[in-house]
Amino acid sequence: MSDLDDVHRDDEPLARALKRAADAAGRATLPEPAAVVAARGLRRRRRNLAAAAACAVCLLAGSGAALGLRLQQSGPVPPASVPTYGSPSPADGSGTPSYAPPPPSTATPSGSPTPSFPPPPPPPSPSPSLSVSLSVTPTTPHR
Amino acid sequence: MTDDEFEEFYAHSVKPLVGQVYLMTGDLHEAQDVVQEAFVRAWGRRGGLDRGAGPEAWVRTVAWRLAVSRWRRGRRAAEAWRRHSHAHTAEAPAPDPGTVALVDALRGLSDRQRRVAVLHYVCDLSVDQVAHETGISAGTVKTHLSRARAALAPRLQEEEHGV
Numbered sequence: 001m002s003d004l005d006d007v008h009r010d011d012e013p014l015a016r017a018l019k020r021a022a023d024a025a026g027r028a029t030l031p032e033p034a035a036v037v038a039a040r041g042l043r044r045r046r047r048n049l050a051a052a053a054a055c056a057v058c059l060l061a062g063s064g065a066a067l068g069l070r071l072q073q074s075g076p077v078p079p080a081s082v083p084t085y086g087s088p089s090p091a092d093g094s095g096t097p098s099y100a101p102p103p104p105s106t107a108t109p110s111g112s113p114t115p116s117f118p119p120p121p122p123p124p125s126p127s128p129s130l131s132v133s134l135s136v137t138p139t140t141p142h143r
Numbered sequence: 144m145t146d147d148e149f150e151e152f153y154a155h156s157v158k159p160l161v162g163q164v165y166l167m168t169g170d171l172h173e174a175q176d177v178v179q180e181a182f183v184r185a186w187g188r189r190g191g192l193d194r195g196a197g198p199e200a201w202v203r204t205v206a207w208r209l210a211v212s213r214w215r216r217g218r219r220a221a222e223a224w225r226r227h228s229h230a231h232t233a234e235a236p237a238p239d240p241g242t243v244a245l246v247d248a249l250r251g252l253s254d255r256q257r258r259v260a261v262l263h264y265v266c267d268l269s270v271d272q273v274a275h276e277t278g279i280s281a282g283t284v285k286t287h288l289s290r291a292r293a294a295l296a297p298r299l300q301e302e303e304h305g306v
Contacts, residue, residue: 011292015265018265022163023159025165025166029157031179037182038186040183041183048187
């Protein structure tokens with residue numbers, strides 16, 4: 001307890017000296033009138049409100065523009081694969097084919113390069129009967 | 144707090160607060176400036192100033208934070224000047240010749256020690272109140288107070304003996 005008292009006794013001159021210095025500094029200042037401080041506070045509040053309103057407007061405008069762009073981009077989508085038949089301009093990939101491509105069937109459509117008449121007979125080849133007869137005829141009687 | 148109450152609070156506490164912040168920062172003009180700015184900010188939220196440790200503690204804390212922020216900004220600017228221009232190699236200006244020895248000794252303390260010493264010895268806050276206002280533990284506050292006392296006591300004896 002005596003140590004604590006000693007500490008407090010030591011602190012008192014220090015506290016007095018510091019308070020004296022603070023009072024001297026406070027007396028040396030010339031503070032602005034309270035009305036000026038209030039006016040500055042009012043201006044500051046208005047500035048903060050204006051900044052907050054501008055931020056809100058920018059945020060709303062930005063989200064509206066982003067939403068508009070997104071809606072504009074969601075139109076007709078080109079097909080994932082380019083159709084092989086029936087497309088008037090398959091290169092650009094726009095539009096859908098007017099009719100479905102014909103199924104790959106065995107029936108030949110008219111105008112196709114496949115001939116409709118039977119093929120001509122093949123040219124005559126040496127008949128096997130002649131060869132046989134030739135091979136048989138050289139029989140001569142032996143006398 | 145109404146407008147009239149705020150004006151009364153301002154008239155009553157602006158000079159003591161400037162003195163306290165002056166001892167914390169070591170610069171009277173800077174202290175006056177940050178205290179004014181803190182009062183301007185306090186006017187905007189004068190409805191809730193009575194909560195917590197009171198309006199004076201709120202203004203003092205805001206003024207201290209403003210001073211620290213300005214000090215850091217100034218230090219960064221000085222470092223940038225030193226980096227980009229070799230001609231500006233001058234150090235910080237020396238203390239004014241009219242400054243008392245005690246304030247010189249306060250300038251030799253660290254920011255935290257100075258703030259804790261001013262809050263305890265000038266604002267008459269207890270160790271717990273200082274810890275609450277500064278956001279550090281009570282043990283650290285006691286350590287800072289002890290070191291500040293050890294640094295200031297020789298200067299105090301010089302002042303008392305007229306050396």
